Amino acid sequence: MKPTAPQIPYRVLxxxxxxFICFVISALELSHATQLDIKHSGLSKQxxxxxxxxxxxxxxxxxQTLSPIPMDSLTIEVVRKRYARxxxxxxxxxRGSPTKVKLQVDANxxxxxxxxxxxxxxxxxxxxxxxxxxxxxxxxxxxATYMQYLTMLGAKVIDLSQYEARMxxxxxxxxxxxxxxxxxxxxxxxxxxNRGAFTRVYWSGAAYFAEVDRALIARGTDxxxxxxxxxxxxxxxxxxxxxxxxxxxxxxxxxxxxxTYLEYYQRRDFPSISPGTLQKISHHYHSETEA
Ligand SMILES: [Zn+2]
Numbered sequence: 001m002k003p004t005a006p007q008i009p010y011r012v013l014x015x016x017x018x019x020f021i022c023f024v025i026s027a028l029e030l031s032h033a034t035q036l037d038i039k040h041s042g043l044s045k046q047x048x049x050x051x052x053x054x055x056x057x058x059x060x061x062x063x064q065t066l067s068p069i070p071m072d073s074l075t076i077e078v079v080r081k082r083y084a085r086x087x088x089x090x091x092x093x094x095r096g097s098p099t100k101v102k103l104q105v106d107a108n109x110x111x112x113x114x115x116x117x118x119x120x121x122x123x124x125x126x127x128x129x130x131x132x133x134x135x136x137x138x139x140x141x142x143x144a145t146y147m148q149y150l151t152m153l154g155a156k157v158i159d160l161s162q163y164e165a166r167m168x169x170x171x172x173x174x175x176x177x178x179x180x181x182x183x184x185x186x187x188x189x190x191x192x193x194n195r196g197a198f199t200r201v202y203w204s205g206a207a208y209f210a211e212v213d214r215a216l217i218a219r220g221t222d223x224x225x226x227x228x229x230x231x232x233x234x235x236x237x238x239x240x241x242x243x244x245x246x247x248x249x250x251x252x253x254x255x256x257x258x259x260t261y262l263e264y265y266q267r268r269d270f271p272s273i274s275p276g277t278l279q280k281i282s283h284h285y286h287s288e289t290e291a
Contacts, residue, residue, distance in 0.1 A: 066227055
């Protein structure tokens with residue numbers, strides 16, 4: 001989820017909303033197997049059109065980077081947020097039945113402003129992993145955080161140098177917030193909401209996936225292939241972090257996920273991800289999209 005705005009206003013907004021206008025876009029139109037249902041509240045016809053276009057483009061970008069969204073149906077609820085300071089001030093995944101992605105948006109944002117915002121790519125990436133126990137939240141949020149800019153790179157929304165700069169900026173902020181939120185990563189993760197330790201937890205998790213991805217790339221595969229395979233064969237609704245990394249080892253026929261997990265889950269420091277690692281990753285994915 002996106003932690004920058006509090007959760008409560010969204011829950012307050014929902015009952016006030018005078019019904020959602022609903023668009024069901026058929027699987028054929030979108031050329032993927034997931035039945036997509038976009039519901040809006042408080043948007044004009046033109047604003048709804050812009051939002052639909054943004055969401056379908058965002059889904060395409062994530063599916064191109066990872067694999068088809070691993071579910072039969074997906075509901076996206078879009079609510080207008082008044083006085084918004086950014087295109088998507090708040091978002092979260094609701095893992096009920098059906099699974100929903102809830103977005104609060106600035107109804108006046110342009111299509112380009114929506115496309116340039118990382119939030120949708122982050123939320124959609126959450127759909128490829130199970131909901132984990134709270135001490136393992138760093139894996140859930142780390143994966144979505146790692147994928148948000150990788151998806152934007154793959155879709156050419158950002159270029160190589162922007163990708164590397166944004167990742168470095170995230171790691172720098174994660175490191176700074178580790179000083180203000182000390183403790184073992186799994187403990188801080190377990191208590192993330194109370195402590196407001198989002199940046200440390202999200203970016204420590206992103207560092208985990210950067211390390212794992214670099215190791216996978218060195219073996220001739222990469223994280224997006226492994227997660228793509230996992231999400232098609234083995235995705236569950238809920239799991240423990242350890243069960244997840246054990247399963248990912250099986251899929252990748254390696255020990256990379258568990259070995260790196262054992263280095264990370266109790267660590268008190270912020271991991272060091274070198275510019276060389278980021279370059280290896282960005283060039284790998286960049287050359288994949290050019291191929
Ligand atoms: Zn998230």
